[in-house]
Amino acid sequence: MQTETRPANARIVFMDLIAFVVLAASIALATAVVLVGAVLLLAGRAHASETQHGALLLKSLDGTAAPSAPLLSTDVSFRVSGMVARARVVQIFQNASADWVEGIYVFPLPENAAVDRLQLRIGERRVEGEIRERGAARRVYEQARASGRRSALMDQERANIFTTRVANIGPRESISVELEYQQTLRYDNGRYSLRFPMVVGPRYIPGNLKVASADASGWSPNSDHVPDAARITPPVLRPETGLINPVSLRIELDAGVPIAHVSSPYHRVEVRSPSASRRVIELAAGAVPANRDFELTWAPRVGAAPQLAWFAEEKDGRHYGLLMVLPPAADPGARLAREVVFVLDTSGSMAGASIRQAKAALEMALARLAPGDRFNIVEFNSSAHMLYADAQPVNPRNVRRAIDWVRSLQARGGTEMASALRLALDGTDGGNRVRQVVFLTDGAVGNEDALFRLVRERLGDTRLFTVGIGSAPNSHFMSKAAEIGRGTFTYIGRIEEVQAKMAALFSKLESPVLKGLEVHWPEGLRAEAWPARIPDLYAGEPVVIAAALDRLDGELRVSGLRESRAWEARVPLARHTGAAGMGSLWARGKVEGLIDSIREGAPEETVRIAVIELATAHRLVTKYTSFVAVDKVAARPSDAQLKLAAVPTNLPEGWEYDKVFGELPQGATDSRFAMLTGALLLLLALAMLFAPRRWRLT
């Protein structure tokens, strides 16, 4: 019996082996074909939906510098004391050409900078700038320019975008503009941070574009939604042609208390420590190209962190003060059930490093959601899309699906932010859940005001948290949108920061807020404080107010409620620390309050008059007031022509030029390729089906 079965068995095993090999080979082949097909399909989709927008295509967009553009370098020095910084920014315009040149430079400053001084420096001579109403300043400047005198003009375009113009720079001559500003530092979760933005990232300009005027220096013409688009879109150099606009930077830091740790996350710095509470910081490289924000953060030594600070200065018979009070940390209370809507910017400006950071942050956020919460995701570029029609419960399947969806998203196209905000702020209130919108974006848009109005109108009981992504986020958008959205803002500038920054944000999202904050001034004291309404505070945030007072006596009380438990702090006003520049900070706060009131319905003309009066008294650059400085003597001969040239800027680090500025339309489909490969596969299949049996397996 056994001897009979052995050969048969052997043959069967041999046949099995062959069949197995053939089966495996065919499965592998089929899988490969399916995979190739899927890749082609996906690739086809990627090509087919390549989006262009007119705003990204127009006007002298060759990505190279105009030959007569002056070379620009910037020298920045900070003096930081406590929670206030004073900065001096020297912009050196160097005309390398043989012509007389007028240079225009569009640059960013911190969104809360109070610019209160400008000097024009010609060799050893200095001409002090004056604050004038914007139109008047421009007329003074234009007159001086026509008469051949060297002159400088500085306008504010946005809270964080400024323009300097310098006229009549002689052949091979250098002229400097020196400006100074005062700024309150951010104090959050036990760390101070000082941010110095270096470049205005290319902004998306929504709306219908108008025909560009000949002397406009921006890469975008104005549009009906952004009537000053040409003023906020400085020409951008292709990064391959080299990085320009070197910046050198020096910070003298006097924290007032022993410092534990200083860090500069985006630039290498050298730090010297003259004493426990002082540091001197300089860029290790000497100078860096202006292509990403600089940030310095430091923490006081444990136990040395101030819970309360009160700085004051007397000026023209009035006292100006800055108050910082840090409420004690909240007890980890009961975790609130939440409905979270994540909004992810997938526009062209996010392509590259930014989208990787944003996706990592979003994935981490999804993983952190708890059962019982609900969530949804909105992604937007030229149009907005939602993952689910309604918020879905958090469970492994939904989260898995969301993560897969997020991973498949690509950054390209325009930044139609309004449609995304409409989807996220849809009037629902999350029922008995706290409804939170987490908005991950670089804020590269030119229509901030329209978006702020939209947030204000549609917010309801939702809270909006902005997460500024990338090397040059629009800080004005991040902070103001979060302020109006009654949330808070976070910056992520590198993929390595995602973990820590998002964890800090979550502790804010999950802890109870301190609300109903009020400031009670002593009886009989005349005080005017900004912001007029103190926003709700999230974990780790201090109360910061700037005030003008007629005298410094009595006791100030700050009170609030956290989960129906009262909190109160008392400040004896007479016990202040002397500090300079408090008047500018107060005036800057008031200007912001006045301009914000336009959104709440105040007539713009009334506001404009009030701002001009205030800004003139405190020598501040605002939306309505500009600095102008004019030299006394004429320099340019009347027969020499003046050439206008915009200083080009770098593309922010990590951005992709072609994704931002678009390309010529993609004019092809994959139809022929698909039909050809399809036909070949069909032929092969038919051949296999009808081939004579003896060809097979042998």
Add this chain to the structure above:
Amino acid sequence: MRPDLAWGAECAWPEREDQKPAATPWKYLALALLLIGGLQFGRGAWIQAKAWLAQELIAHAWSRTLKGEQQVKPWPWADTWPVARLSAPALGIERYVLAGADGSAMAFGPGHVSGTPVPGETGNSVIGGHRDTHLAFLRHLKPGDALEIERADGRRIGYLVRDANVLDRRDIWVAKQEGPDRLTLVTCFPFDALRAGGPQRYVVFAYEFKNRGGERGTRG
């Protein structure tokens, strides 16, 4: 029970003596290839079918546009609408131009690059389209050939082809507004390439034909 048969091949493959079963995976493979090939071919054919069927629907939307309606969507869920009719009389070509030169519009017709003026207005009107569907005819255009645009207001404008060039996708200077009123037609290059996504573009420059423009300005 015989121990030698406990896990023998007989149990796993009882009919192994027969030649037939070996053919089964082969047949499945052939059928799978047939299916994949059919899907792949169908996908390609669908792109072409969609491109040409859509033009028929858009023709209807265009006639309503000429009657004074604005932004007529050719089908209810469309996110684009016809903005002009482009014709090349010598080649017998007629195409309805859609708003927006993005992939979703260009699947159905040549797209007008938003931000550039509508043809007939001052400046440089840029139109993009696919080299293997609506703008395949560009390769046959020669300098001096006539093109015509019919606008939503019924006005017709004549153009003469001035020049055609092979450029790079990043040569966005062709969308510059300075210079004479003109039409710039952009498609991919080379025309016979199999795959989409190449870096080259074929760009046709056509200048507005002013002399007889007045006579032809009204609808005939």
